[in-house]
Amino acid sequence: MTEIQKAVARVPVSEGQHPVGVALVGFGYWGPNLARNFAEMTQADLLYVVDRDASARARAAHLYPGTQVVAELAEALADPRVEAVAIATPALSHVALAQIALEAGKHVFVEKPMATTLADARRLLAQAQARGRVLMVGHVFEYNPAVWYIRDAIRRGELGQVYYLYSRRVNLGRVQSDINALWSIAPHDVSIALFLLEQMPETVTCQGAAWLNGRVEDVVFLTLHFPGNVLCHIHTSWLDPSKQREMTIVGSRKMIVYDDVSSEGKIRVYDKGVYRKGDPIYGEYQFKVHTGDILIPRIDMREPLRLELEDFTQAIRAGTRPKADAQDGLRVVAVLEAGQQSLEQGGRPVPVAV
Ligand SMILES: NC(=O)c1ccc[n+]([C@@H]2O[C@H](COP(=O)([O-])OP(=O)(O)OC[C@H]3O[C@@H](n4cnc5c(N)ncnc54)[C@H](O)[C@@H]3O)[C@@H](O)[C@H]2O)c1
Numbered sequence: 001m002t003e004i005q006k007a008v009a010r011v012p013v014s015e016g017q018h019p020v021g022v023a024l025v026g027f028g029y030w031g032p033n034l035a036r037n038f039a040e041m042t043q044a045d046l047l048y049v050v051d052r053d054a055s056a057r058a059r060a061a062h063l064y065p066g067t068q069v070v071a072e073l074a075e076a077l078a079d080p081r082v083e084a085v086a087i088a089t090p091a092l093s094h095v096a097l098a099q100i101a102l103e104a105g106k107h108v109f110v111e112k113p114m115a116t117t118l119a120d121a122r123r124l125l126a127q128a129q130a131r132g133r134v135l136m137v138g139h140v141f142e143y144n145p146a147v148w149y150i151r152d153a154i155r156r157g158e159l160g161q162v163y164y165l166y167s168r169r170v171n172l173g174r175v176q177s178d179i180n181a182l183w184s185i186a187p188h189d190v191s192i193a194l195f196l197l198e199q200m201p202e203t204v205t206c207q208g209a210a211w212l213n214g215r216v217e218d219v220v221f222l223t224l225h226f227p228g229n230v231l232c233h234i235h236t237s238w239l240d241p242s243k244q245r246e247m248t249i250v251g252s253r254k255m256i257v258y259d260d261v262s263s264e265g266k267i268r269v270y271d272k273g274v275y276r277k278g279d280p281i282y283g284e285y286q287f288k289v290h291t292g293d294i295l296i297p298r299i300d301m302r303e304p305l306r307l308e309l310e311d312f313t314q315a316i317r318a319g320t321r322p323k324a325d326a327q328d329g330l331r332v333v334a335v336l337e338a339g340q341q342s343l344e345q346g347g348r349p350v351p352v353a354v
Contacts, residue, residue, distance in 0.1 A: 274287050311323055
């Protein structure tokens with residue numbers, strides 16, 4: 001069974017298992033997507049929406065009249081029906097809120113990045129382990145059937161040896177002032193790269209520039225150096241003319257372009273490559289270009305966010321390990337932290353700490 005088949009065969013709530021009582025913190029831009037999914041899922045019961053902002057609370061109360069809408073997380077934590085807390089607040093608040101929720105004995109789903117320092121990520125992971133609670137991070141692309149398709153293709157050797165990959169996740173807007181484009185946008189691409197290559201980079205180099213407020217970088221160029229000279233280059237920006245969400249994977253036999261905003265086939269498999277012919281002893285090679293068909297595979301899509309939240313409720317009820325577990329969150333933070341250090345040192349290579 002491929003990853004896609006396994007996920008599409010969704011796990012129903014077993015007899016006698018009641019839905020997981022959830023409190024969602026943060027009802028700004030992204031939180032409503034989590035709320036919609038929790039509200040629709042038979043495996044979850046959206047009991048609380050928590051937001052400090054009155055207009056966000058008004059929106060949530062209008063959309064979910066059966067849900068308690070409050071300003072402070074403490075109110076939701078005091079309710080014993082709340083088993084899990086989902087955190088969709090700005091990145092710098094993730095750790096403090098997750099710690100409070102874990103301390104109260106709740107399971108935690110935290111949006112990406114799990115933390116903004118590796119030391120904090122380690123503390124959070126240790127706290128969840130000590131308390132025996134699920135801690136999961138919102139690496140939503142690890143639940144994307146298009147990304148699974150690519151990983152299956154790599155695993156079965158269809159691309160041959162993976163030489164390098166690169167991604168562009170750029171747009172004009174959703175300008176952030178608290179964290180830079182590395183911490184805000186690149187968690188997605190880093191999690192995809194680690195998921196596809198199934199290993200950690202050895203070193204990271206990163207450069208960027210802060211044009212808008214002079215403090216946080218609006219554009220970042222991050223390169224992950226994997227064992228075997230496999231490179232992954234990631235370009236993120238909120239200061240770019242057009243919205244692009246594209247990743248290219250170049251292998252020795254085939255190449256894949258994954259365009260997440262394409263409406264007519266997100267994946268294109270190019271039967272293209274360059275073959276070396278000749279005498280290895282004298283080093284006299286000829287390079288032959290092969291260009292074959294382009295395949296646009298049919299991919300059964302389900303909303304990745306739904307699959308992600310189902311993985312969370314299943315981990316709570318069945319004790320399974322979520323794909324995007326806390327270890328995974330920690331690995332991504334380790335890469336980002338090395339990237340931040342490189343950025344601050346003008347692009348010097350920085351080893352990854354885990
Ligand atoms: N998975 C994805 O594709 C994706 C996409 C966008 C954002 N995100 C993540 O979602 C999170 C939220 O991003 P956003 O763009 O929605 O931010 P946002 O600023 O639009 O919304 C955050 C909300 O949290 C509330 N809030 C902040 N601190 C709070 C606290 N201590 N208690 C209660 N409420 C609090 C704010 O009032 C606001 O309404 C971030 O971690 C971001 O990285 C993920």
